[in-house]
Amino acid sequence: MDHDISLTQAEWEVMECLWEESPLTGREVTQRMQQRCGWSRSTTLTLLGRLEAKGAVKSTAEETGPKVFSPLLAREDAALRETEDFLSRVYHGSLSLMVSALTRKQALSQQEQDELYELLKGLEAERHD
Numbered sequence: 285m286d287h288d289i290s291l292t293q294a295e296w297e298v299m300e301c302l303w304e305e306s307p308l309t310g311r312e313v314t315q316r317m318q319q320r321c322g323w324s325r326s327t328t329l330t331l332l333g334r335l336e337a338k339g340a341v342k343s344t345a346e347e348t349g350p351k352v353f354s355p356l357l358a359r360e361d362a363a364l365r366e367t368e369d370f371l372s373r374v375y376h377g378s379l380s381l382m383v384s385a386l387t388r389k390q391a392l393s394q395q396e397q398d399e400l401y402e403l404l405k406g407l408e409a410e411r412h413d
Contacts, residue, residue, distance in 0.1 A: 314329065
């Protein structure tokens with residue numbers, strides 16, 4: 285499974301639909317995307333075809349039944365890829381530079397600070413294991 289799949293914004297929208305509920309028929313996906321985004325049937329089917337070609341979704345069809353789509357790419361893997369791309373593109377790969385920029389523009393709540401602190405402590409503990 286290739287976790288290095290890059291998604292466009294439109295493809296991400298279709299994947300969100302499938303991550304929320306799957307498997308879905310092509311008709312079900314097109315209906316949901318029409319409600320969410322106002323997309324035509326052909327737009328959604330084109331995106332499903334692209335996602336299938338990329339290996340992000342799979343389709344199965346019975347001889348007489350409709351095509352049914354399921355995600356092959358996990359949301360967590362897609363989110364990690366997007367985060368790595370963003371970090372690389374905007375902050376030259378520096379997580380500390382990104383956190384510094386974000387914390388200067390908006391104050392972190394005590395809960396967010398505690399979560400970051402616990403995350404860093406966990407990473408430090410893993411490093412020493």
